[in-house]
Amino acid sequence: MATMAMGNLGYHEGEIKERKRLGSLYHRLRISLPCPIGPIIPGQFAMLKIEDRGGIILPRPFSIHNFEGQEMVPWLDFLFKVVGKGTGLLAKLSVGSPIMVLAPLGNGFPDPPPGYKALLIAGGMGIAPLFPLILRLKASPSPLYLFYGAQSQDDLICLPELINLEGIRINIATEDGTAGKKGMVTELLREEDDEGGDQTVIYACGPGPMLKAVADFAAERRRSCWISLEKRMACGVGACLGCVVETKGGYKRVCKDGPIFEAQEIIWRDDA
Amino acid sequence: MPNLKVKLGKLELQNPVMPAAGTFGYGEEYASLIDLDKLGAIVTKGISLAPQAGNPPPRIWETWGGMLNSIGLQNVGLEIFVKEKLPFLCRWRMPIIVNFFGYSSKEYAECAQRLSDLEGVAALEANLSCPNIKKGGLQFGSNPQTVAKITNIIRKSTKLPLIVKLSSNVSDIKEVAMAAEGEGVDAISLINSIPAMAIDLERRRPALGGITGGLSGPAIKPIALKAVWEVAPRVKVPIIGVGGIMDYRDALEFLVVGATAVQVGTANFTNPRTMLEIIEGMGAFLKQRGIEDIKEMIGSLGL
Ligand SMILES: Cc1cc2nc3c(=O)[nH]c(=O)nc-3n(C[C@H](O)[C@H](O)[C@H](O)COP(=O)(O)OP(=O)(O)OC[C@H]3O[C@@H](n4cnc5c(N)ncnc54)[C@H](O)[C@@H]3O)c2cc1C
Ligand SMILES: Cc1cc2nc3c(=O)[nH]c(=O)nc-3n(C[C@H](O)[C@H](O)[C@H](O)COP(=O)(O)O)c2cc1C
Ligand code: FES
Numbered sequence: 073m074a075t076m077a078m079g080n081l082g083y084h085e086g087e088i089k090e091r092k093r094l095g096s097l098y099h100r101l102r103i104s105l106p107c108p109i110g111p112i113i114p115g116q117f118a119m120l121k122i123e124d125r126g127g128i129i130l131p132r133p134f135s136i137h138n139f140e141g142q143e144m145v146p147w148l149d150f151l152f153k154v155v156g157k158g159t160g161l162l163a164k165l166s167v168g169s170p171i172m173v174l175a176p177l178g179n180g181f182p183d184p185p186p187g188y189k190a191l192l193i194a195g196g197m198g199i200a201p202l203f204p205l206i207l208r209l210k211a212s213p214s215p216l217y218l219f220y221g222a223q224s225q226d227d228l229i230c231l232p233e234l235i236n237l238e239g240i241r242i243n244i245a246t247e248d249g250t251a252g253k254k255g256m257v258t259e260l261l262r263e264e265d266d267e268g269g270d271q272t273v274i275y276a277c278g279p280g281p282m283l284k285a286v287a288d289f290a291a292e293r294r295r296s297c298w299i300s301l302e303k304r305m306a307c308g309v310g311a312c313l314g315c316v317v318e319t320k321g322g323y324k325r326v327c328k329d330g331p332i333f334e335a336q337e338i339i340w341r342d343d344a
Numbered sequence: 345m346p347n348l349k350v351k352l353g354k355l356e357l358q359n360p361v362m363p364a365a366g367t368f369g370y371g372e373e374y375a376s377l378i379d380l381d382k383l384g385a386i387v388t389k390g391i392s393l394a395p396q397a398g399n400p401p402p403r404i405w406e407t408w409g410g411m412l413n414s415i416g417l418q419n420v421g422l423e424i425f426v427k428e429k430l431p432f433l434c435r436w437r438m439p440i441i442v443n444f445f446g447y448s449s450k451e452y453a454e455c456a457q458r459l460s461d462l463e464g465v466a467a468l469e470a471n472l473s474c475p476n477i478k479k480g481g482l483q484f485g486s487n488p489q490t491v492a493k494i495t496n497i498i499r500k501s502t503k504l505p506l507i508v509k510l511s512s513n514v515s516d517i518k519e520v521a522m523a524a525e526g527e528g529v530d531a532i533s534l535i536n537s538i539p540a541m542a543i544d545l546e547r548r549r550p551a552l553g554g555i556t557g558g559l560s561g562p563a564i565k566p567i568a569l570k571a572v573w574e575v576a577p578r579v580k581v582p583i584i585g586v587g588g589i590m591d592y593r594d595a596l597e598f599l600v601v602g603a604t605a606v607q608v609g610t611a612n613f614t615n616p617r618t619m620l621e622i623i624e625g626m627g628a629f630l631k632q633r634g635i636e637d638i639k640e641m642i643g644s645l646g647l
Contacts, residue, residue: 082377083615121614127408129561129590129614172615306404306411306613309377311369313389313415314404323397323418328373341400 083121084109086173088165089147095226099163100137101150103173108144112136113180114204115300115332118148119308121172122158132158133305133327135201135277136176148175151200151229177308178331181205181298184214184273191295193219193286195257195278199230201300201331202277206240216240221257221278225250258285270294276335287335297335301326346630347637348623350384350604352582353530355439355467355505357384357605359623360638361595364586364609365390365443365469365509366415367560370429371436377616380436382623384605388429390443390471393455395421400553405542410563410588411610412542414554417445417474422458430464439466441507445474449497452484457501468504470495472524473511473536474558485511488523495527507584509533512571521575533584533607534571538564561610562588569601576602576643590618592625599641 090102119131138149154163165171181201184190190209194202199220209216216239222228224246231251234242244252245260253260257278276286277300290297303315303326310328317326318339324330348359362385368374371386380386398418405412420429425442433440442459446452452470459465472485472494484494485508495508508524510517512535521532537558542551550556568587576583585598586607595606611618630638 083617128406129409129610130406130411131614174616304402304404304406306413306610307367307369307373308613309369309373309616311373311389312367312404312413312613313369313398313418314413316398316401316403316418318400323401 083172083174086148086171088167088169088171091165091167094151094229097153098229099152099154101152101162101165102147103150103171104147105145105173108141108146109175110141110143110145112139112142112145112176114208115180115201116176116178117201117331118150118173118175118177119305120150120162121174122161125161126157128158128161130306131172131174131308132162133177133302133308135300135331137200137203138207139204148173151197151203153197174308178327179329181275181300181332183212184209187214187271189215189217189272191217191219191272191274193257193261193274193276193278193282194221195276195282196222196227198276198278198282198300200277202275203230203233205275206234206237210237210239218242219245219257219261221245221247221260221282223247256282256285258282258289261286261289274298274335276300283335284340287338287340290335298332299335299338300331301333301338302331345627346635347639348627350582350638350642352467352507352584352605353505355385355530357439359384359626360599360605361619361623361626362387362441362605362607363612363619364607365471367609367612370425370433372429372432374612374616375432378620381438382620383438384623385439385441385466386433386436387441387443387469387607388425388433389419390417390445390474391419391422391425391455392417392445392447393422393451393458395419395424402551402553403557405551405557407540407542407559408563410559410561411613412540412552412557412559413537414552414557416554422455426462430462434464440464441467441469443469443471443509445471449484449494452494453497453501456498456506460502460504465504467507467530468502469507469509469533470498471509471536473509473513485520486514488519491520492523492527495524495529499528505530507531507533509536509586511536511538512567513539517571518574518578521579525579525581529581531582531584531604532575532579533586534575534603535564535568535587538567560587562590564588565594569597572598572603573601573645589622590614592622592629595622596626596629596641599638600643600645602643602645604642
């Protein structure tokens with residue numbers, strides 16, 4: 073018969089504080105919150121409610137890309153690519169515009185055990201949730217390796233920020249060879265990662281085929297591996313069962329049981 | 345404050361607003377977002393005797409002013425519902441309406457009977473209209489004869505208030521609704537999502553893993569309104585209006601054409617506070633116009 077305690081989870085009316093265009097397709101938005109939220113773990117995401125224009129009714133999920141502090145977070149950064157109507161509208165919002173934010177949602181990346189090497193693999197936009205993980209792990213003594221792949225040099229959107237960070241080794245691959253090694257980031261990984269052995273934890277985010285290749289790699293070398301998955305979402309809170317992914321334990325909700333999963337749990341399908 | 349209380353047969357609600365089945369999980373998913381006790385009732389995700397895996401992904405797709413889903417009635421099954429979901433819901437004051445379905449009339453009956461034995465369940469809503477399963481579902485709600493038959497069997501299996509949920513995807517919804525009333529239901533929910541389809545042009549494949557799905561959201565409101573308007577004068581039992589309700593004005597429109605209560609589905613995804621805003625909005629609307637009782641709105645359509 074109780075009125076349950078309600079946390080600070082709920083749609084917050086945020087405000088666009090900063091927007092930056094990165095290349096022709098990418099954007100970074102900083103949204104300030106009316107009251108601080110937290111704790112936030114790298115890998116968690118937010119639902120952004122885009123003003124109901126152009127027939128849009130569902131909010132859109134985006135990884136939390138950067139934030140300050142951990143328990144009392146006053147703003148959130150998002151990195152996105154314009155791919156359709158919703159992201160197109162997001163890209164047009166001007167500084168000062170209000171925007172509704174439901175966050176933090178889902179689980180985050182677990183830290184590596186002490187002394188373990190952290191191997192991060194980002195494909196294109198996949199850098200979005202790995203970026204705050206890098207900032208977090210940078211503070212720990214674990215060796216940090218980033219494999220960052222994209223189609224072309226212009227798609228390595230976070231490289232300028234990452235290149236100056238100390239204590240992280242970065243390997244680049246581009247499909248067209250305009251930066252780093254020509255080819256897939258997963259091929260690069262096979263060539264470069266020869267030490268570390270069992271004491272390595274892999275973290276990855278990127279397109280489906282890349283994640284599958286990473287999962288295979290991890291299984292082959294018996295490394296523990298955490299991946300961030302994407303599915304179309306409606307509620308973002310586990311209620312609609314719209315965002316499920318097939319796992320060895322049956323369908324799981326990407327929004328609530330993920331978006332971070334252990335790679336070996338996933339049953340990979342071509343189209344799902 | 346105007347009186348917002350309404351009755352669905354024996355079931356009394358503090359206000360006419362509740363979630364639509366399948367859009368609010370088992371309540372716990374939204375409990376940290378809104379105060380469930382403010383709702384008129386809660387309606388659970390549709391459950392069946394055995395757990396169901398549901399359809400392969402992708403399961404949702406946005407369309408103009410609406411969305412398609414092909415969840416395929418994934419649910420935890422009766423046993424886990426009783427053990428793990430119901431106790432949480434029982435901690436709240438609002439009445440619990442359990443939405444359920446079966447793959448045969450026997451399963452509908454057994455599910456209804458077992459739900460009736462449980463402490464805390466206030467009413468049952470039989471889904472006779474899911475567009476997302478191959479066997480059963482919509483098939484049971486397709487014509488007056490099959491609806492009468494299945495309703496009769498369910499009615500005999502429960503003493504709880506019984507609601508049937510129907511589809512607008514039939515040749516004559518009035519006949520179907522009257523058939524259900526003839527078998528002693530306490531209320532009728534109108535409408536379920538509408539069978540529909542979307543194409544992923546890049547891949548030239550169906551956008552949904554289940555190929556077809558159910559359309560919901562603002563795009564279907566006019567269809568739902570018409571269904572309620574057609575059925576309301578033909579039955580004596582109360583009607584629960586469902587379909588595309590996004591705000592209090594939408595909700596009141598359903599009351600005007602004859603609904604006694606409303607369910608809110610897709611709008612919960614857009615804004616989890618929608619139902620609370622509807623309740624507040626209804627109160628303010630009535631107050632502003634000097635209407636003391638929401639019942640005055642019900643079926644008040646002028647022609
Ligand atoms: C947990 C999670 C985190 C995400 N983080 C980011 C992020 O940090 N940055 C970012 O740019 N994107 C991210 N996405 C993807 C993002 O949600 C979609 O790009 C966005 O919803 C597209 O909306 P739209 O209206 O522009 O596209 P729509 O008009 O809806 O669709 C256009 C095209 O976008 C693609 N698309 C649509 N929905 C998704 C989706 N859920 N996932 C992948 N592709 C999709 C499809 O190719 C589709 O054909 C994330 C998705 C999830 C589930
Ligand atoms: C994701 C989703 C799942 C649904 N699951 C069920 C269900 O289990 N049982 C049921 O009777 N209706 C189900 N429905 C239908 C809704 O209860 C409702 O009838 C329909 O969505 C129309 O209302 P709306 O436009 O307000 O969403 C579901 C709808 C959606 C969008
Ligand atoms: S988006 Fe609704 S369950 Fe994940």
